[in-house]
Amino acid sequence: AQSVTQPDIHITVSEGASLELRCNYSYGATPYLFWYVQSPGQGLQLLLKYFSGDTLVQGIKGFEAEFKRSQSSFNLRKPSVHWSDAAEYFCAVGLMDSSYKLIFGSGTRLLVRP
């Protein structure tokens, strides 16, 4: 069955430090891959997406992610974290069967130390 794993439940980084959030997926074909961010009590905002082509994709707010087929991974990175980046981050796979749907990981909560 298709699944998405985010192994880190919480991550704490200092403001200005670099960030990497891990995501692994289980899917037979090359999937559509997404990272979403969710602030407390809010909906999901799309940070970036990968469909095909260049495996390093750029997103909003200075985030980037790299698709590694051999590792079934799509890790999210940011070179310098800002306090406003504190939120919950979700990795998702786009899956088509009877309809198109997103399969989400369980999320990683990012805490930023001043």
Added chain:
Amino acid sequence: ETGVTQSPTHLIKTRGQQVTLRCSSQSGHNTVSWYQQALGQGPQFIFQYYREEENGRGNFPPRFSGLQFPNYSSELNVNALELDDSALYLCASSFTGGSEAFFGQGTRLTVV
């Protein structure tokens, strides 16, 4: 361009009651999907509507049902509410077959 809007933002219901949640899709989008996000978990796909018909369902019982209207807005109905139905319900709109979904801010449902 208007985004996806959901109403109400918060709702408290008693076990056994019925609830209706509403979603207006983003301008130009004709497909609406609903997701349930329990506390501390990622969203789970409930179902999707296209051309006013359900065209895909996740692992949710029949007491979860929906509608899509000609203007592409949608409703999620849940009958016989259970305590475990307490969650954030998210609506997402997209183009047909489109791979990018845009989410609303969600409706927080609490069942007591």
